[in-house]
Ligand SMILES: C[S@@+](CC[C@H](N)C(=O)[O-])C[C@H]1O[C@@H](n2cnc3c(N)ncnc32)[C@H](O)[C@@H]1O
């Protein structure tokens with residue numbers, strides 16, 4: 056398939072409104088506390104009956120210092136001792152959850168996210184992986200997709216070798232921006248030397264895919280400063296880039312109030328930056344996967360997209376569509392069968408549940424037929440930029456044009472604007488529509504009308 060993008064300034068300006076990132080559908084806002092342990096157990100039972108591989112997500116919430124922009128679920132502390140009771144409880148949760156899932160199901164995908172997983176010492180990380188291996192069927196032949204988020208300020212060559220030895224084979228490095236003024240404004244001082252030393256160590260140790268996280272829209276950024284950051288990273292040619300749009304929501308994320316609003320780039324400057332990013336990365340041979348992600352054409356994400364096998368889950372894009380996702384640790388979200396579920400968000404509540412021997416699931420949502428149908432439509436569009444109606448019709452036993460008559464009316468406006476082609480049997484997103492894929496998916500989101508103001512801007 057054609058994986059190109061076209062930057063149309065006028066269109067992007069017109070469609071710049073808030074919207075979800077669709078790492079799930081329905082989004083996390085639909086999870087409710089009427090769904091708890093009992094409902095989770097029912098879904099696990101059905102999931103075991105269906106069988107199939109598993110995906111495991113572990114949340115390690117700790118960070119040594121706070122980055123002012125951060126919207127992640129984290130606990131900032133210099134006190135490493137905080138990790139000790141957490142690890143204790145996480146290991147108990149692994150044992151509890153491991154007992155519930157059929158042990159013959161292989162773990163095809165595993166991810167440690169945060170916070171900062173490398174806040175843990177080697178001994179702690181080893182214990183976590185050993186406990187996981189004891190209770191789940193991890194692949195020991197390096198064939199799983201086992202990934203970790205790493206802060207280069209918290210990592211060195213030795214840590215990278217240790218992570219590889221523990222079984223990780225994909226790695227993502229937080230960077231955001233190299234400009235010293237931007238770094239100061241967001242309280243994240245990080246040198247090129249430490250960043251590239253980690254990237255090179257990961258290559259040397261045989262990590263199969265290296266990703267760099269950047270953010271555009273941070274205070275004091277200009278097109279020139281961000282281009283300089285990008286050029287320096289491009290010289291080291293990581294396999295993937297995640298280039299996030301800064302989500303500035305100081306009413307929700309307190310530390311963002313430390314950022315001076317007047318220092319934020321204007322909408323026009325952000326668009327200049329975005330245009331420059333798209334051009335530089337495509338000129339350097341990367342392809343646009345979708346929603347902030349770029350990859351080298353031979354990276355497995357780009358290959359999966361061309362082969363129609365890409366999927367999207369809470370960790371972003373993935374090649375493992377068929378896995379049930381088990382969320383472990385505070386705030387983690389899972390997807391088991393036709394339901395999403397989340398663990399307690401506050402550490403004391405999480406600890407209390409575990410010490411009472413209970414699963415820490417506190418809310419979730421059961422998907423009805425309409426949710427499953429819309430999820431299939433949104434996933435297809437966000438991963439592959441095209442949708443064949445007849446496939447959906449046979450899978451869900453509907454007449455697409457009838458079921459989605461109002462949605463198709465809305466899409467006609469987007470068609471006239473050049474975002475997509477609409478035929479009697481398909482939607483094909485144009486090169487100009489790809490950067491606005493969220494807007495196209497939003498047309499199919501039943502819950503959105505009431506919720507719009509709670510999401511960050513699309514661009
Ligand atoms: C858990 S962090 C990555 C690991 C590690 N904690 C670090 O920062 O290096 C996940 C990523 O989310 C992105 N992020 C955090 N807050 C954000 C925000 N407000 N807007 C956009 N992206 C954000 C950053 O790019 C960050 O690298």
Ligand code: SF4
Nearest residue numbers: 118121122125127170
């Ligand atoms: S960006 Fe990473 S290191 Fe910074 S506060 Fe957020 S999770 Fe922690």
